[in-house]
Amino acid sequence: MLLELKDITLLYGRIQALHGISLTVGQGEIVALIGANGAGKSTTMRAISGLRPVAQGSIVFDGEDITKLRADLRVVRGVSQSPEGRGIFPGMTVRENLEMGAYTRRNRTEINEDMERAFTLFPRLKEREKQVSGTMSGGEQQMLAVGRALMSRPKLLLLDEPSMGLAPMLIQQIFDIIVEINQQGTTVLLVEQNAQQALSRAHRGYVLETGRIVKEGTGQELLHDPAVKDAYLGVA
């Protein structure tokens, strides 16, 4: 197992956002996390990347307990997140944002290689290399956020709603890219509102409801689960 969450609870003030979440992500997998607004998907991601302290439970990454580790050190260990709401640095150019993605790395040639890779994945970013990112459209910013997350050469890539704010065409594209990244060897944990697309590409998936995992299974199983279909997939 690359990542293992054991019985995580997390509080916002006195609101308990997560009630004992346990999940695993295996090496090389794409795992999807779906659920309604406010179910706790992003919170789970924040717990994994260290932006929020967990009240109970443990997080094991690559054999190491990282429950109490600082967020920036988790990046060094190989966890990288494209956060909800993109979290780009609006005052920096596209290139600077990508450089930020490689903040923990020193090897210039590798960084430049990865930059090229990001530009190949998202040619749009190459065009806008010198643009101040705050002025870009939402979809472009989303690409930047994903591209930036890749710049740290993560072992585990956490994507929080990467299709958010993207035009339908782009949505297709971004899911293709996720698959491509995964095939190049990066493990992906994916949070999506767009459950249809996410589950159809994921190896496995979890369904979250008000801070609890209520279902898990392979992508296909969940896609065909009537309850899941009912709640998250269909337009009735």
Added chain:
Amino acid sequence: MSEPHIETPEELDRANERPVDEPAPSGSAPESRPTPEAAGDVLLEMDDVTLRFGGVVALDGVSFALRKGEIFGLIGPNGAGKTTCFNAMTGVYRPTSGAIRFQGQSIVGKKKHEITRSGIGRTFQNVRLFPEMTALENVMVGADAHFKTSVLGALFRLPRFWREEREGREKSLELLRFVGIEHRAGEVSRNLSYGEQRRLEIARALATNPTLLCLDEPAAGFNPAEKEDLLNLIRKIRDTGVTVLLIEHDMRLVMGVTDRIVVLEFGKKIAEGTPAEVRENPAVIAAYLGVPTDAA
């Protein structure tokens, strides 16, 4: 822009969709023209409203009208401009051009609290309660909107203060009961659960005595049973005579409760009609509802 810009096939479709609601096709200053069929009981009217943020056109010549007593749905993809619509109506943003009339009076340029007092109440997409105030206090802030106790009145505890304070508390408690969280009245709102917070927002908005209540994704994060409750609540609100404008992504809810729907995409109106009409509209399916899942 006064020309109905018909450039693409979809827009042609759309133009056909809403014959009643065409902006005046000529003249430099677009005339306001309420929907004829509903001219008598129009409550709120968006008239060719355009709203830009720097380069972003969040609303692009949007026009529609709400009738008294109906439940009106506003749907569309993320970033379509739905919340922006609310913000324009409630005075958070000022439209770049166009008119918004409420009960026949223009509300563009009015202060936010004036608009609230004139009868538009709202909730927020991402809950914006006063987190350190109790549930009851939150609702009482809304109830205060129509009270008259002055600072001096409060200072010297004049009779009106007692009267209004009592009235406000009773009304607020009643509203809390109405939305079903009366037992949480004394709890600090930050500590309420997500669903309770959403209900509290509705109670607080109702406390301002709105004739029009705008709900921004009230069901977000609700499970199916809760959604059912919400649906009933919205109907109950309508039955008290309040007009409801509803933004919602949950189609079952929208289709189940609304009388009419407007669909926005990229800041433009692409459809308007009854739920049944909208559901079948190919432009809406293409832009928003999506093709029924055959990928699976």
Added chain:
Amino acid sequence: NKDTSSDTASGSNCGYKLAFFGALTGSAANLGVNIEQGFELAVNQFNEKKGSTCIEVAKFDSQGAAEVAPGVARSLVADKKVLGIVGPPFSGESEAADPIFAEAGIPTITPSATRTSLASKGWKVFHRAVANDDAQGPAAAAYIKDVLKAQKVFVADDQSAYGAGLADVVKSKLGAAVVNSDKTEGDGKQTDFSALVQKVKSSGATALFYGGYYTNAGLIRKQLTAAGWKGTLLGGDGMKDQGLAKASGNAAAVGTVVTCPCSPPEQAGQDFNNAYKAKWNVAAGTYSDVAYDAANIFLQGIEAGNTTPEKLNNYLSTVNYKGIANTYKWTPEGELDPTLIKVWAFKFDASGDTKADQEIKTS
């Protein structure tokens, strides 16, 4: 024989206190400490002569601040053993504290509060051991006119009651010789005087009279010198402090003239200066000698049996005491007898000290 001291203290005319009231801490402490040490030296010498602690020293720290003074003054007044007060050193705190002393009927002798109006408030206990500001201004003007013979004079002040009052008198006495004037902010409120320096330079003045205290004056002198202005800086007793030269450097300070309604320390006599140095390990400062005299006047009065504040106050109105700094005799308002008023000019020398230059004839 420690325990006998308390016995004798209750002996004839003993067991009372004399108080110092003024700044011992805070930014204004320099002057207060000068005065307190002169005062305490006198009392000590008196007690030594008696061989016991006959008169106790009580110190009350007002920080030189008008808003602090009343509370401290009330705590002084509450001490019923206090027969007389040396202080307050500053005029502002006098305004706030003296009404309390007046009400309590405790006589005060201030060695340094020179605001003219203090004598006209009807406080029966008020006595001033030096000349007031009305004497110093004309003296400074006379010095500029007669000794420096400056044709073009620039006048500035720090807007303090003391500084502005002095500057106004100088201005009116010099008349047309004043080519320009300016005001600065007070001590600690301004450190960059480049605009003033520029004005002084542009005015072509050969003398600058600054009504204010040594803190600002040191900075002004230094910045004037740095900017290449070679004229003479003059000021009142507020500038008579080594602090001026410590800030500006001795070289820049040399030749700076200060007037003072006090006598040169040499006149106080070697005995005083040596005793002071021996006790406090510093040379006597401005007004140390006057404070010494004030204390001795009180002590003499107590010795003569005036052992209530009231009697001591009455005693002061009859006094004609020749001290080390001056001879003291008070008008009914508490001012020094006009014939006894002296104003001296002092000059900063190369060691950063002030040396007596000459006595200025004021009339």
Added chain:
Amino acid sequence: MNFSGLIQDFGPLTITGLAQGAIIALFALGYTLVYGVLRLINFAHSEVFLVGTFACLIVWGFFGLDQNSATPGLLGVLGYLAIGLLAAIVASGVTALAVELVAYRPLRRRNAPPLAFLITAIGASLFISEVVGVLTDRNQRGVPPLIVQKDVVSFGNTHITNLQILIIVLALVMMFALDRFINRSRLGRGIRAVAQNPDAAALMGVNKSRVISLVFLIGGLMAGIAAVMYDLKIGATKFDAGFLLGIEAFTAAVLGGIGNLRGALLGGLLLGLLQNYAASLLGSEWLHAASFVALVLILLFRPTGLLGESLGRARA
């Protein structure tokens, strides 16, 4: 109102104003940097500066220099200047780090409300300035005449002295260097990242605590340089020197747009000029009042200062 005086002295007033403004600007950087990153006013920064003004004097004192010393030869001057700068920079830097450690970090650890930070900073400021006050008997301390001011450039009645050139050039160079550092270097990017989006910065592997310390340190270094320049220009220092100039520096930072480095430079220079002009036009007693009136007026029309906020957050 003395218009003729202002016109006559316009040149020299401008030069002295720029020199004073340059010092204020260097000082203001500390406020702006900390604000840009933490959104907090670091009230204790004035004492970071204060410590610098004394540190170089103390070190010069070791070499037997005091206000009465003769001016050494050119080599000596340069050497002493370097030593003094070093001492001030180290002392101010260490003070800044200590302030962060004692007054900020414990509160950050506990997620305290912003007002609490303001008050601990005030406490730290009070503590440092009072300790310095007690240690120095609240007396002024004169500065050795290291630099004898000489006119280097003259036109009309306007003379620019060597010291003025030194101050202005040094300030510009430091500003330029800092600007480059913040905008070009990896650490600088880290600082901007924390300023623009602290959570996202952590997700990029930026160590927030270290960045915050770094920001305090840089602010301290700049204050140290400002402190030496202040000593040389003013000629003496005193325990309350920090408080006084601190308010001006803070004003300058807000004037230019707090959180904005170039804003600090602009605000500082503008403030220096404005004060000198006002002093000439209205009298020196009005110079501070004039700067506050200007501040209020400018904020009325530009509520976030002349250049707007923040380390590149301008458009966010």
Added chain:
Amino acid sequence: MSVATDKRNGGAVRGWLGRQPLPVRLALVALFVVAGYLLPYVGSIPVIGPQIVTQGIDWPSALFNMSYYVLLALGLNVVVGFAGLLDLGYVGFFAVGAYVTALLTSPDSILHTEWAWLASIPIALAVTMLAGVLLGWPTLRLRGDYLAIVTLGFAEIIRIVATSTEVLRGERGFSSIPHPPGQGSDGKPIFGVADATPYFWLGLTVILLVIVGVRNLDRSRVGRSWLAIREDEEAAELMGVRTIKYKLWAFAIGAFIGGLGGIIWAGNQNFINSATFQLQFSILVLAGVVMGGSGNIAGAILGGALISYIPDRLRGIEFGDTDLYEYRFAIFGAAIILIMVLRPQGLIPSRRRAMELKDRQKEVAPQ
């Protein structure tokens, strides 16, 4: 929690006292008040009394000093604690109150009115409130920290104007400001110069009235509006709160209380000049409010009293052979840091803030 209890405490967050039954509450409050009036005699309590009273400064005077600091803290608490407007120049209002009184009553004034102290109060208060509104008006658009520097600037402008204009007499000041009226049975004035006790009682009485007033406001739609503004200004306005009006009221009420402090102070002081109204004074009061517990009346009172009491109490205490008084502000500064680090929410926080902080502390990410 039952609905019945909710009704009793109005759905508000109450502290310990608020949860006691009414008779207990009344008895406790009465006890406090009586104890307050007896404070000047605290020195005669054996053992502890002498530890409490100040030494270098007359105890009733120290109490009086505390009383006007407490008043200022109460006023500033309305502005900063209730309405959330960071005001660094609060001393300005204190100065305005004192100066108007001086102008109307002192023989030094160019007005030559020489009114009685009492007669000057209404005008002085009106002018201070006006000053509050005038200063508040242009700053309404400004966000927190900008507001701070602008208010600081205003206070400095007031001080400089007081120093540099002829009418306000600068450092020369106004002398012979009359005391409050009243005669004892022996024909002596109650408010003399030698005894500060009556001034303290006057201050305490005003404090009690102000507490009642401020509390009445806090527990009304006014207080709710302030709280709502502090929490989310835009949402408040969208719920119908007239934000501008209530912010201006906060400034005006704060100014009113500050002015009251200035008036009483002037009546005790007899003499005022521009040297008193230093910026440090405002900052100190702010520190007091936050240290005590911003947003809580009891906290503001404690904080205000402490910032006056600590330095006064350090007078005359010798430590080895150094007088601690010289170090009082250094000690005070260190104490501020210590208190804030240990209790970031203040010594007596409002229950709201205490809960808030407790929750926030749980959210600190690993460091």
